Amino acid sequence: MLKFARYPVASLLIIGLITLAALAAVSGLYTLWMTTVLSGDAKAVNLSGSLRMQSYRIAYLLEQDAPQEHIASLLDTFEERLTSAALKGQIPSDHPHLTAAFSTVEQRFEQMHTAAIETPEIYLQEVDAFVEDIDTMVAQLESWSENKVQNLREQQILITLLSLLAAILFAIIINRRVVLPLQRLIRTVHRIGRGDRSARVDFQGRDEFGRLASTLNRMADEISQVHGSLESTIQEQTAELSRNNRILEFLFTLSQRLSTEKPDITALKHQSVEELRLICPEHSINWHQQMYETSPQGYVVRCDADQSYLICEQRNGLTAWQKQLLQTVSDLFDNAISRMGAYDHENRIALLNERSSIARELHDSLAQQLSYLKIQVVRLVKLRERQADEETLNSIIDELRDGLNSSYRKLRELLVTFRSQLDEPGLLPSVKAAIDDVNRMSPNCQIHLYIEDNWPETLTPSQEIHCMHVIREAITNVVKHAKAENAVVSMKRLPSNTLQVTINDDGIGFGETLTKPMHYGLDIMAERAIRIGGNIDYKNLNHGGAGVTLTFPLNASEEDRL
Template sequence: MEKIKQRYSYSVMNYITVSLASIFGIGLLSIFISYWVTDMSDKDAQAINMSGSMRMQTYHIGLALQRGEKQEAIEAIDRLDETWNHALFIKQRSLNSSDPLNGYFYRAYNHWQQELKPLLVSEANSVSLPALPIKMIDKQVHLTDELVDQFQKEAEGRIRNLRLFQVFVLFITVSVGSVIFYLLKNRIEKPLLQLTQAAHRIGKGDFGHQVEVDGRDELALLGAVINQMSTSISHMYDELDDRVKQRTQELRRNNINLEFLLNTARRILDSHNKPLDFQQLLDDLSGAMHGNTTLELCLFTAQGDKPYLQLAPHQTPTTDCTLRSCEGCQGQAPFTPIDSISLNEKFPIVRDDMHYGVINVRSPVMTPLPEWQEQLLRSAADQFALALSLSAQKDQEHRLAMLNERTVIARELHDSLAQALSYLQIQVTRLQKSHDKQKYDLQQPIIDELREGLSSAYRQLRELLTTFRLKIDTGGLQGALENTVKQLRERTDMHVNLHYQLSNLPLNPTEEIHLLQIIREASQNAINHSKGEHLSISLKQLADKSIELLIDDDGIGIPDTPEKLNHYGLAIMNERSRHLNGKVEIFPREEGGTRVVCRFQPGFIEQQVTSTA
């Protein structure tokens, strides 16, 4: 603070204060001196008037004496003497002053007091006719005239001095005003204009603008502060601009990385029907790296020691694995560099402790990879691991599905065709025994049972083939049921109606397959055995959120032991209902015909109950 005070000791306020004080002082001095001069000249007119009246009074005394009016002459002498002794002339009655006016007054006054006045008084008091002292009166008049002239000169001299003083004051005022104007112009107005222009330019974004303000006052300090502020703002703006450019580059790079990861995730999700193109993914990853690095993708089996797939981006030759140890790629040993100047880094493709492969990175520059490239490579490795894990899981699910399907086929063959064939084998054995015993009368019933069994076995074989060929396309269960109803209408004269009310309920594929098979089996039984005219199929959800299947016909009804009518069909429906955690019931309708009812709890309801619990 002391240094600032020393450096900027010439304050603008000092300029303004001194200027105002100078103008105020000159004004006061001018007013005071003018007042003093005019005050001194205030009695000049009275003095001239009284001195002129003394001349007239002298003539008046002479005339009064000449006419013999002594009393009037004495009164005139007294009045003239009072005038000469007036308080206005006290100063002039002394010769101590060097003022010429006092000399003139003293000579005229002494001539009056010592010479003319005694003579006139004696003449006025004499009894004889007075003799007029003409020469002495003329001399007194002459002295009085000189006194009047001197009073006039004194008055004119004061007026002249006042004019000279006013001219001097005018010169001083103009000079001081010029100096003040110069100081205000160069020390205040010009620096303020420069500071204002600098503020406008800085406000418009010219942060590097510098203002030149000379001097050692507040404006110079303000100019220095503005320059320092402008320099700081310019530096900060440049830094901010660099940071914005850097962040923009990072955002652009992150956008490219996110776009690559998004496209990779999309390809992974779309790869359920076709194999994943790792070559395209590696090319996209190399493009996202946009550097001088070289990538290599090696995929290993769980037991293999050499990659079954070794890829490099297009236009980049793949290095033969024989040139290095693959144990480093599998995480079992460090890398074996191809040359001494290559930077080798590996990013394992691992998921759930399963090593699928590695992404090898090489760079001719011996500097670590930037953090964003490492993050991108890690994310890409995780995406590749996810894709390979999903592919392995899909293959495993496919294997399980094949095994499950074969188990279902075996169970269906065992529950239907195998039992039918066993039954036929028993009948053939009976036929052989009757033939051996020559009981020909027992053969015809056996032959009839064989014929009926063969027909039943053939029908069951066709139903099994239909079941094994069954598929549900993108139309879902409703589309498959509509297609089934269409096929049933083509095979029979019955009026088949479908009432599907599960459009807003999700069913898993297993539930859809079992429902479709139960409906096909029950509908086929109604068409083959009911001899009715109408068949109604209804699917809806009940109040307790369970699903109810109703299959009604208006036929002849069912016997007391319906299982003997179609043992295998009922067994199939019961088996499938158990897979749905439900139960199939068959009973006659009051209005005639047969009703098949199947109720079960859908899987999504059970999942909700389990998650809530």
């Protein structure tokens, strides 16, 4: 009950909807009941009408001297219809004329039944009168049914008028209690939304809309009060935002200029001072290489990287954001100068690493090869002094020639390695470009590339350089020596976190090359595999051709990274 009292509009809507629903339900149930009753009346009328035809059929059989069993069957059917619930059950006890007509038909049927069995002549004489009694009963039954239909029509009209009246009354109440207050509220909200701070709802009440109107008016009063104070706040915030944007733009530009490889620190300090004076026009700001006495209001920020000072001299004290700005500018210069020193240090380290790499390459490959050739030269001199046979001397000369050729190839390969850089950003684009160049210049041999999706996007620089040179050396050998028509370069990642590069061709294979050292650069390719912590395998394929398989770990060692 308290809830209904607190929400009268909602209660009114609920009661009105329940009333309309109840009227609709009563109308529907009443119509259903009358339809059921009228359907029984129609069946009773049909049955009573069929009794007339049944009477004449009995008379016809009597005139034709039909067998007694046929006549008895029709009489039984007549009696069943007359006494059936569909006919006798529909005769109302409160309708005297219909009850009397039905009783007359029942009594006459008993007489006509006896006459049809015992004295057919009497049945034939009385049949017309009997049918008139049946007609009277049918007429009474039809009249009674029509009266019920008329009563139903009148009652339906009454219920419809009541429902219409209730709907009109409900619509009027809804319009006055809901629609009109809601329209006023909407108009007021629209006026407030358009900036009319004087807009107020002009009605009062104790229902929901009245409370809503009071709340809206209080809200409009508060908005009007707050709006005035917000204008000044917005202006202050706008000025602060503009200043912050200018500061951010200045810091971003300064950071970009200091991020170059070799920024001009002196010129950038001068430019930064000019920008700071524009941002803080009421203060005197300068860079000084050494500390000196400042006024009590002075503010000093030290740049540790070059022992310089950013000093602000002003009559009034600095605000927090101005101090933060000066500190940030000093930090940017400090980081840039420190980065320049670190960059020079890294360059020196890179130069030392490069020299170590050249020395290691020369020692592990060319120096050992030259030592071997030196031993062969000493051996040749000793054999000549001993006057060895020509065949032995020629074999040593051949070994020296092959060794010199191999050393030359190694020297050329080392020079290429020291000067090499990937033409494309990354290993895969460089491999594709190299294969495209080979296919374009060697139409008789086509190189095909297959790269699995799980191949890593990036490797260490050393891995990319050495892997690229192994692939380039292998496809060069295929074109120059294998006499192949097709070759496949396959790059995939094994489950053991290992990378595998395979180069297979359909040429003549290695033959005896694998048993001879220093041939076709195979030893150089093996050394490159070792440099990246892997190994390389050479084999003749069963179906013909040669295969080169390079396997190396994905995670590079510290030595490989250097």
